[in-house]
Amino acid sequence: MSVKHVGVALLGLGVVGGGTYEILRDKRGMIAKNDGVDIEVRRVLDRNTERLKQLGVESLAARDIDEIVHDPDIDIVAEFFGGVEPAKSFLIKALEAGKSIVTANKEMLAKSWRELESAAERGGGGLYFEASCVGGVPVIRTLTDSMQGNAVTSLKGIVNGTTNYILSRMSDEGVEYDVCLKEAQRLGYAEADPTADVDGFDSSYKNCILSSLAYRVRIPLESVYREGISNINVKDIAYGKELGYTLKLLAISKCGNGVVEARVHPSFLPSSHPLAAVKGAFNALYIHGDSVDDIMLYGRGAGALPTGSAIVSDIVFAAGKDKHRRFPFQSEVGEDIAVSDDFSSSHYIRFDVKEEEGTLGKISGAFAKCGVPVKTVLKKDDGTLIIVTHEVRESVVKRALFAAEQLSGVERVVAHIRVEE
């Protein structure tokens, strides 16, 4: 087999950048032998000289991005800065200079995909981002290169390890949110400022990327509905268990009849659903295609080597392409396809009620009037009343909740969590 030589620059040598460097260093011979690509790391860009020393790459340090962009021996630039800037400006420079880029940067991609894509088109290089979603698990490649004979109709994913770790601990050990978050921070699973994870931003970036690929329509990040896990009470996780449900922070999207919906929120799943068994820092994506039916891809959603594995795979993949794939989506939302936030699901609603006769009847009556069919009722001695509804639209359930709160027997709606049957 003839071997193709490829020069690579790494921007940022943090956790994933460092892991990628180590894989490329240790597996260089194996990859050349197996895949016919000899990958040489020629330049690295990181201000942390300690880290450069630690990895033994001081001699590869570039002064600035221009040195990399103007180096004709660099074919591929892999980026690990995270965040939009300076990553975006650096990568647009690299793309315009004809390099291909490989990135795990979901925020930049969700916010600036079109700009990156058009820079790639101008320069002729490719844009690769398998590592942006579900670590080393090939979810992007599955959507783009293994489901060509399918119209994808829905995605459901656990795409954030931090929140899945917290919810798994709350569920398994009955520990409150705050305690689990602190524990996650102590173990390095959560950042000091956990907002990006616990408020669902990270999941919404990934949902935006995955759904855009699945439905071949560019979905604007603003149209992804987002709700985090910080208000989740451990009591509701326990009541949900009693009803046969497991709570997960899900990235969900659906597409049909010219309407797409994309959302991130805590969600009860039947405990028998394969996603319910995805625990701790593991992630999984559940895809429905009209030919293949259901498939699920499962693995570590983060970490130096798992994410590095996806980066390396993209580098090999990109190196093998003479012509790179383009994603100038055929449709933009608003053209062929509309986006809706009035989505349908079942609902779990927990009320505090007074000790009055007939409160359940009154609530059911109010729900029926609003067109919300009740599926299950769970009543506790302490004034707790839980109703699970059949599938209804958001706008409808909100009207019903408002009506119920006006009833004399109802103290308040304590919790409202969506249910994906």
Next chain:
Amino acid sequence: MSVKHVGVALLGLGVVGGGTYEILRDKRGMIAKNDGVDIEVRRVLDRNTERLKQLGVESLAARDIDEIVHDPDIDIVAEFFGGVEPAKSFLIKALEAGKSIVTANKEMLAKSWRELESAAERGGGGLYFEASCVGGVPVIRTLTDSMQGNAVTSLKGIVNGTTNYILSRMSDEGVEYDVCLKEAQRLGYAEADPTADVDGFDSSYKNCILSSLAYRVRIPLESVYREGISNINVKDIAYGKELGYTLKLLAISKCGNGVVEARVHPSFLPSSHPLAAVKGAFNALYIHGDSVDDIMLYGRGAGALPTGSAIVSDIVFAAGKDKHRRFPFQSEVGEDIAVSDDFSSSHYIRFDVKEEEGTLGKISGAFAKCGVPVKTVLKKDDGTLIIVTHEVRESVVKRALFAAEQLSGVERVVAHIRVEE
């Protein structure tokens, strides 16, 4: 996007061939728009004229394979006959004529891979077989195109739907093997002659293919150890549950220190293992790579449209390649790498014992003498004694079983099932 026109011939229009035809017919426009490949089914080969009529393809019927092989407008031949002949001869002709081939035929591939591969090399076309393992789930593509930065160290898979359906029913409903098999036959999940499935042949073909790709060494089919499920007693499934295990027919392989082992046999898994939750006709493959850690791919392992989805994906994939990937494995077993059937695992052993004092002690003594450490003991009032061992080699546990059967308190070894911790 420029659209490439591709002519396809389908050999055999049974379940999967028919499903593939339907996807190619219904999705032709979508695939051309999304992937730039316009796939035209130009010829079909099937003697069943009723079936041709049913699908409305009488006008495409070819007289024989030569008509297809000599048609310059056919680029890709997809085969659905199953079995080694005439599939193999037909495909070698097609390959030698420069066509690429796409197949779901695991038996032919496991038995004749090298011949097919060298015909492909002579002709210049490609050999694609995503559909041969785990239906529409991209297990092949994951091993070949998404794990380049990994040394794969193990595979564990539920790769046969028939046996998983039978074992799931035995486990969930406590029904005996024979009853479940008849039910599976009635529902069309099992063939009239179920040997290929229940005796593990089908799983061994798939193990051979997947392991060869994972470890980049051609593993001869004869070296895949094989044991089926027809001797499984529903009692052992129940005892296993008590011990926290779920029974599955697993295709397992491991590679390390220059030794590879590949085997198919019933196996107890911890009930918390993600594979234990794979029920009914679903399949899943669990892969460990040294960078990516554990990943699992899950979905339908059979069926017209799920398998058709993989065939169509391969057709699109093949159509996009100017140079096709070759698998002239760097190593053949016996060169760089040895194959071992003296593999290690834990063991579940059920004894019938007499009502004598000290039998357990005697067995433990005999086991200890042979170097078999006991992990768990389960004793029942009816003379049932179950021992679960720690990990030991096959040759060692067999010596220990022989020794135990000589003991005065032991009636016999009733069941011996491997345990994958």
